[in-house]
Amino acid sequence: MRRSIIPPLIFGIVGTAILLGLGFWQLGRLEWKETMLAEIQAGIDAEPQPLPAEADPSMKYMPVLIRGETTGEEILVLSGTKERGGGYNVISGFVTDDGRRILVDRGFVDQDQRHDPRPPAALTIRGNLHWPQEKGSATPEPDLAAGIWFARDVPAMAEMLDTEPLLVVAAAAEGDVQGVQPIPISIDGVPNSHLSYAVQWFLFAATCAGMTAWFIWRISRRTY
Structure with a gap:
């Protein structure tokens, strides 16, 4: 060699x-x-539990079952689905049967439903606790005049709707859903x-x- x-x-x-x-x-x-x-995914699909008295981000994706009524106040977050195209996620103020005020991501409405009336409605919701990390340095500030947000910012939304900084993302809802389509939490985007x-x-x-x-x-x- x-x-x-x-x-x-x-x-x-x-x-x-x-x-x-x-x-x-x-x-x-x-x-x-x-x-x-x-x-x-197994945690997301587990049997729902009552809303915990004290919740924090370590409980992310915890399945819960809540009953109560929307407040009629809501935030629309710019969103979209493959099936229906562009639209909005409806984030509603929600008062539980035991008097807690929280946020509920009820799901999706398309552009034509943006201005539909959604007055207070009694709902039973199965969903998951969530603390989405969607707001970045390039995310625009909410357009409050138009009523449009560009990310789910839990603390800011809670302040706007006067609720606990606690978000439940609906997987299914019973009651007057007012045309809002639940979008369950999924690991597809991970x-x-x-x-x-x-x-x-x-x-x-x-x-x-x-x-x-x-x-x-x-x-x-x-x-x-």
Whole structure:
């Protein structure tokens, strides 16, 4: 073996091994993420419980059952669905049977229903506690004149509707739903790109191995 091929050979073997290791690490992360998502979905679909007296973000996705009446006050958050296109999520003030004032994301209405009257209505709602993280540095401030918000900001919405900073996202509702379509919480939007990352690392490893083989072949064919 020519000494001149030893450095590129070592470099290629080490580089390929590192890239393969990163690919297998991403496969491990994929398995972990899939397990975590399955646990979250199982929690979302669990038997609903009464609304806890003290709730905090550690209870995110907790299934609950509430009964009471909407206040007739609401916030419309710009939204959309694949089936119905653009529209709004209706966030209503809600007074439970035991007198607590909370927020309820009742679901979706399309553009034509934006101005429909939605007076106080008695509802029984099965849903999940949620603390969405939708407001970023680029998110516009609510257009209060038009009554349109661009993200579900629980503390700000609670202040606007004079409720606890507590949001229940409806999965199903019984009573006068007033044309609002519940949109249950889902893990569909949770990113899980570990498989594509693993494929990329394996492709890099194959490229590294191929380039190393080609480089060594070129060296071996040199004539002096």
